[in-house]
Amino acid sequence: MERTRILFVAMPQLLSHVLRETLARYPDIEVVGEQGDRKNLVSAARASLADVVVIALAEPDLPADCDALLDAIPGIRVLGVAADGGRAFLWELGPPVRVSLGDVSPQDIVDAMRRQHARRIM
Numbered sequence: 001m002e003r004t005r006i007l008f009v010a011m012p013q014l015l016s017h018v019l020r021e022t023l024a025r026y027p028d029i030e031v032v033g034e035q036g037d038r039k040n041l042v043s044a045a046r047a048s049l050a051d052v053v054v055i056a057l058a059e060p061d062l063p064a065d066c067d068a069l070l071d072a073i074p075g076i077r078v079l080g081v082a083a084d085g086g087r088a089f090l091w092e093l094g095p096p097v098r099v100s101l102g103d104v105s106p107q108d109i110v111d112a113m114r115r116q117h118a119r120r121i122m
Contacts, residue, residue: 007050
């Protein structure tokens, strides 16, 4: 079974903890790293071999550094989660497509990660 590798970036501590606790229940998902800020985002994603980067966002728009990440690493997905953990947005390259996941629970976020990784390996 191929595992979905997740990198957390700029996540508030409580949100990171809740997502880690939720993800720990799934043997097919692995948190491969956590970075406190968005500096060197592309390097961190490459080094961790992440399939999905989960990043806390203040706004529902794709930041320029995430756009650069999508350009630099084909097939990677960016899952932007509102800092309060209440909403999520998913981006992928080609051209960047934004899908609003709306109001979400930790389980909704897990399901989105799994769906996106399954699409990537098809």
